[in-house]
Each structure stands twice: as C-alpha cells, then as structure tokens.
Amino acid sequence: MDRLNRDFLVWVDGYHQKKHTGTGQTPLARFAAHTPCLRHAPDNLRDYFRQTVLRRVAKDRTVTINGRLFEAPVRLIGKRVTLFYHDDHPEAVEVVFNGQSHGMIPLVDIHVNCRVKRDKNSQAELTPAASRYQGGRLWGNGGNDE
Numbered sequence: 409m410d411r412l413n414r415d416f417l418v419w420v421d422g423y424h425q426k427k428h429t430g431t432g433q434t435p436l437a438r439f440a441a442h443t444p445c446l447r448h449a450p451d452n453l454r455d456y457f458r459q460t461v462l463r464r465v466a467k468d469r470t471v472t473i474n475g476r477l478f479e480a481p482v483r484l485i486g487k488r489v490t491l492f493y494h495d496d497h498p499e500a501v502e503v504v505f506n507g508q509s510h511g512m513i514p515l516v517d518i519h520v521n522c523r524v525k526r527d528k529n530s531q532a533e534l535t536p537a538a539s540r541y542q543g544g545r546l547w548g549n550g551g552n553d554e
Contacts, residue, residue, distance in 0.1 A: 458502075491503055
C-alpha cells in the first residue's frame with residue numbers, strides 16, 4: 409500500500425506539471441490562476457458541523473440529549489428550543505430559541521435544580537434551600553461535655 413501511495417503521488421505530481429492541449433495550461437497553473445476566488449474558512453468552521461436536536465424545556469428547566477440531562481435558562485421553561493452539540497464533545501451544548509443563542513448550557517446540577525420553586529404557571533424562582541444542618545456538632549454540644 410505504501411508503494412502504491414508513493415507511485416500515485418509521483419503520477420499526480422507529473423500530471424500537474426504537464427501542459428494540457430485543451431487549456432494550454434498545466435492543471436496547477438490553471439488552479440492557481442483562480443485562487444483569488446477562494447475564501448478562507450471561518451474561524452468557527454467546526455460549529456457548522458454540529459448535531460441539531462429540538463427539545464421542549466421542562467418545568468424543572470431541563471432538557472435531555474442522549475440520556476444526559478442539561479439545565480436551560482429559566483426564561484426558556486416550556487419553550488421549544490434548538491440544541492447544538494458535537495458527538496465527540498457532548499457536554500458542550502448551545503441552546504437557541506427563536507434564532508437567538510442563549511449560550512452554553514451545563515449538565516444538570518441536582519443540588520441547585522431541586523431548589524427551584526415553581527408555581528402552577530411554570531414561573532420559576534431560585535431560592536436557597538432550608539437546611540436543618542447545624543454543622544460541627546456530632547457529639548452533643550461540640551465535644552465540650554465536661
């Protein structure tokens with residue numbers, strides 16, 4: 409296979425250097441004459457090849473892609489959104505609604521998501537969770553039982 413590849417490259421190099429009777433130019437010179445028509449690739453070329461899925465943001469502001477749970481912005485609850493991601497980097501997901509990007513959404517943080525209070529109109533409000541943990545007193549009054 410290596411020999412075949414080497415022989416092919418020798419043939420291609422020779423082909424590009426021979427003047428064609430139909431054009432009066434070598435293929436390489438003909439191509440180079442039209443290089444001003446070529447555009448440079450955009451910096452974000454990779455973004456043009458992302459996977460796209462449509463999802464509705466749940467009342468707990470989550471969306472699922474391939475079994476992974478992500479948190480969308482609160483203002484998108486109940487909305488049908490477009491999610492963009494790469495198969496080889498599935499934790500980086502961009503959410504778009506009505507053609508406007510709302511940024512990258514993180515994997516769900518169960519501890520934060522469980523504190524979001526929701527009313528019957530799907531309005532969400534982030535509030536701190538009430539905790540009964542007093543901290544540091546495993547043995548009564550902090551180990552001062554003398």
